[in-house]
Amino acid sequence: MTSKQPDSAPRAKGFRALWWIGLSMAVVFVDQLSKLTVIENFTLYQRQAVLPFFDLVRLHNTGAAFSFLAGEGGWQNQLFLGIATAVSLALVWWLAVLPRHGKGVLALGLALVLGGAVGNLIDRALYGYVVDFLLFYWRDWSYPAFNVADSAITCGAILILFDGLVLERRAERRASGAPPD
Secondary structure (H helix, E strand, O other): OOOOOOOHHHHHHHHHHHHHHHHHHHHHHHHHHHHHHHHHHOOOOOOEEEEEOEEEEEEEEEOOOOHOOOOOOHHHHHHHHHHHHHHHHHHHHHHHHHOOOHHHHHHHHHHHHHHHHHHHHHHHHHHOEEEEEEEEEEEEEEOOOOOHHHHHHHHHHHHHHHHHHHHHHHHHHHHHHHOOO
C-alpha cells in the first residue's frame, strides 16, 4: 500500500497568484505615490517643462480614457467605479486560476492591468476623478495626459494581446505538429 502524497499544486497556484497580486500592489503603490507627489507640488493645470516634448502637469480627469464622458454631471464616476471594481475582481480570479506553467506573459499583463485599474479606482473613490500628470507633445499636438496606472494598463493590455495573438498560436501550432512560424 502506497501512501498518497498531498498535492502541492493548489498551494503553489495560490502562491503564484499572491506573487502576481503583490506586483499589482507595487504598481498601485508607485501610482499613488506619484499622484500624491503631483497633488502636493502642483496646482491644478500647473505645468513644468521637463524635456522639449514632455511636461509634468496636474489635471483631473472625471472621464475614462481620453476623457471619455468627462463632461457629464458626475454619474459617470459611479459607472467607472463599478466597472473598475468588477474588472479588478475578475482579474484577481483569472490570476488565481491560471495554469502553473507557460502563462508568465499573460500573468504579467493581467497583474499590470489589475494594478492600474486599482490605482485609478482609488482616485475615483477618493476624489471623484483621476489625477493625470504625464504630458507628451510636439509643437501644437499633444497626447492626452496620463499617469502610472494608465501606463500599466496599456502595457498589460499589450502583453495580454501578445499572449493571445502570438504565444497561444505558437503553442497551438506546436501541439498540432505544424512547423513553426
